[in-house]
Amino acid sequence: MSKTPPDLRRPGVSRRGFLQGSSVVAGSLGIAASAQAQAQGETEPDSAARTIRLNVNGTSRQLTVEPRTTLVEALRDTLGLTGTKIGCNQGQCGACTILMDGIRVNSCLTLAVMAEGVEIVTVEGLADPTGDLHPMQTAFSENDAFQCGYCTPGQILSAIACIDEGHAGDAAEIREYMSGNLCRCGAYPNIVAAIEQVRDSQQG
Amino acid sequence: MKNFTYSRPDAVGAATEAAAADGATIIAGGTTMVDLMKIGVLEPDALVDISGLSDLEGFEVGSDRMRFGALAKMSTVADDQAVIDAFPALSESLWKAASPQLRNVATLGGNILQRTRCPYFRDTAFAQCNKRAPGSGCAALDGGHTNLHAIFGGSSSCVAMYPGDFAQALVAFDAEVSTRGPGGTRTIPFAELHVAPGDDPSVETVLEPGEIVTGITLPVIPAMANSTYLKARDRESYAFASASAAVGLEMDGDTVRDVRIGLGGVAATPHRARAAEESLRGQALTEETAREAGRIAFEDAEPLDGSAYKIALGADVVAGALLQAKSRMGGE
Numbered sequence: 001m002s003k004t005p006p007d008l009r010r011p012g013v014s015r016r017g018f019l020q021g022s023s024v025v026a027g028s029l030g031i032a033a034s035a036q037a038q039a040q041g042e043t044e045p046d047s048a049a050r051t052i053r054l055n056v057n058g059t060s061r062q063l064t065v066e067p068r069t070t071l072v073e074a075l076r077d078t079l080g081l082t083g084t085k086i087g088c089n090q091g092q093c094g095a096c097t098i099l100m101d102g103i104r105v106n107s108c109l110t111l112a113v114m115a116e117g118v119e120i121v122t123v124e125g126l127a128d129p130t131g132d133l134h135p136m137q138t139a140f141s142e143n144d145a146f147q148c149g150y151c152t153p154g155q156i157l158s159a160i161a162c163i164d165e166g167h168a169g170d171a172a173e174i175r176e177y178m179s180g181n182l183c184r185c186g187a188y189p190n191i192v193a194a195i196e197q198v199r200d201s202q203q204g
Numbered sequence: 205m206k207n208f209t210y211s212r213p214d215a216v217g218a219a220t221e222a223a224a225a226d227g228a229t230i231i232a233g234g235t236t237m238v239d240l241m242k243i244g245v246l247e248p249d250a251l252v253d254i255s256g257l258s259d260l261e262g263f264e265v266g267s268d269r270m271r272f273g274a275l276a277k278m279s280t281v282a283d284d285q286a287v288i289d290a291f292p293a294l295s296e297s298l299w300k301a302a303s304p305q306l307r308n309v310a311t312l313g314g315n316i317l318q319r320t321r322c323p324y325f326r327d328t329a330f331a332q333c334n335k336r337a338p339g340s341g342c343a344a345l346d347g348g349h350t351n352l353h354a355i356f357g358g359s360s361s362c363v364a365m366y367p368g369d370f371a372q373a374l375v376a377f378d379a380e381v382s383t384r385g386p387g388g389t390r391t392i393p394f395a396e397l398h399v400a401p402g403d404d405p406s407v408e409t410v411l412e413p414g415e416i417v418t419g420i421t422l423p424v425i426p427a428m429a430n431s432t433y434l435k436a437r438d439r440e441s442y443a444f445a446s447a448s449a450a451v452g453l454e455m456d457g458d459t460v461r462d463v464r465i466g467l468g469g470v471a472a473t474p475h476r477a478r479a480a481e482e483s484l485r486g487q488a489l490t491e492e493t494a495r496e497a498g499r500i501a502f503e504d505a506e507p508l509d510g511s512a513y514k515i516a517l518g519a520d521v522v523a524g525a526l527l528q529a530k531s532r533m534g535g536e
Contacts, residue, residue, distance in 0.1 A: 046209035046210055046211060046250075047207045047208055047209045047210070066207055067207065067208055067209065067210035067251065068205040068206070068207050068208065068241075070238065089242065090239055090242065090243075091235060091239055091303075091305070091306060094303065097305055103308045104304060104305050105305050105308055105309050106235075106306065106309075109234060109235050109238045109239060109306075109309070110234065110238070110309070111210075111231075111234060111238060111251075113210055113253075114212075114231075114234065158304070158305065161304070162304070165279075165283070165304070167304070175441070176440075176441050177304050178304075179303055179304075179440075179442040180302075180303025180304050180305045180306065180442060181303075
């Protein structure tokens with residue numbers, strides 16, 4: 001198979017240099033945008049930061065976001081809920097999985113401004129107020145369904161939804177319907193076992 | 205991500221007006237839009253969020269027609285028992301795509317308009333991409349990797365593949381798309397919605413600025429009930445098709461009365477294999493005739509070095525899907 005010749009790349013732009021360059025540009029644009037917003041006073045453009053309310057884990061939270069702020073950024077950086085992880089940041093790994101109105105979604109591909117009026121549940125909202133873990137958290141612990149733990153919050157929320165959706169009938173169906181959550185450590189057999197345990201306890 | 209203005213109209217009319225402005229783009233589920241905006245492939249000045257237009261979420265499976273609102277979610281439709289019973293290939297084309305998280309958000313209207321997965325389109329470090337930057341060239345044709353590329357419908361400007369699954373079921377079963385734009389409403393045969401790359405691959409559909417897909421309609425035909433979507437891919441789940449087939453069969457005894465074949469993972473636009481269908485009408489469906497139909501389906505393919513594997517794989521997928529559809533027919 002033919003290899004991509006190096007001259008297809010923009011001359012003199014390495015990936016590392018490109019990334020560094022774009023973060024500098026993004027930083028200076030941020031300063032310019034806020035200065036512009038202040039100068040315009042009351043007539044803020046629609047692209048300016050705005051105040052929204054998000055219902056997170058049963059609490060209504062007020063926060064300020066730009067239209068381009070993703071939901072996972074709002075949860076982690078603005079609200080300090082760092083249980084939700086950013087893995088690929090492209091909707092491929094599932095580390096950012098949360099529940100919106102009970103439905104599992106990738107919070108990295110959701111804009112925060114599009115999440116107003118929705119009930120959001122993150123991993124921080126699973127244990128009950130007395131500190132008792134959610135059955136799925138307990139099952140992950142009992143089955144060693146993780147090693148490094150980075151994908152675990154997303155796996156647990158996805159697993160809860162997998163059962164709620166009725167897609168945990170057997171191991172093959174669980175694997176199919178958990179395919180949006182990658183585990184670099186390869187804990188898949190134990191993740192399937194944890195889900196089967198919770199499914200069976202709910203049926204019994 | 206470059207910043208943009210954001211609006212959320214509460215009526216289709218207002219949404220079409222806002223979306224017709226220069227630099228404006230519609231967002232619904234956002235699974236493609238946010239992804240492409242993050243990697244700098246799309247840089248809209250304005251996002252018009254139509255996800256609040258709840259009138260477009262419904263769908264119904266009737267005895268003569270089935271109609272899907274453009275904002276119906278992939279997961280909702282895939283799991284609907286009436287859809288599964290009436291048209292299994294449609295349900296399968298939806299749940300065999302993407303991941304559960306994406307299907308919960310992604311809409312049917314957005315799905316049919318999804319963009320190519322060509323790595324040179326998606327990576328702005330490559331200056332050459334006629335689809336992303338018209339006139340800049342094609343990195344795939346100019347010595348790049350071509351294993352993910354179209355073997356039907358490409359041009360000397362672009363060989364990007366249309367990656368969708370759902371669209372193959374639509375194109376093979378005579379779907380129509382309803383739209384509303386600044387100029388009013390219209391109905392477009394699904395087979396005419398997407399346009400081949402030709403000289404300007406940046407134009408992918410016949411939709412006008414501000415024109416919003418509002419719904420998808422299919423006539424109910426007997427071949428739907430005995431249908432299947434077979435998808436070959438690099439891993440068992442959550443991957444785009446290397447080759448796939450949406451197939452439906454209507455039999456008259458041992459003879460094929462009607463057959464539909466849509467091919468995924470192989471073409472620049474949704475692709476119906478009409479010559480392969482024709483080879484089977486009036487014939488018995490055996491492993492031999494199924495394999496012959498698979499061969500005919502790829503007779504006119506124009507592969508590149510990297511994509512030649514799709515011919516043998518695709519022929520196998522067509523034959524396999526035909527036999528699977530036959531095996532699903534009740535009482536035989």
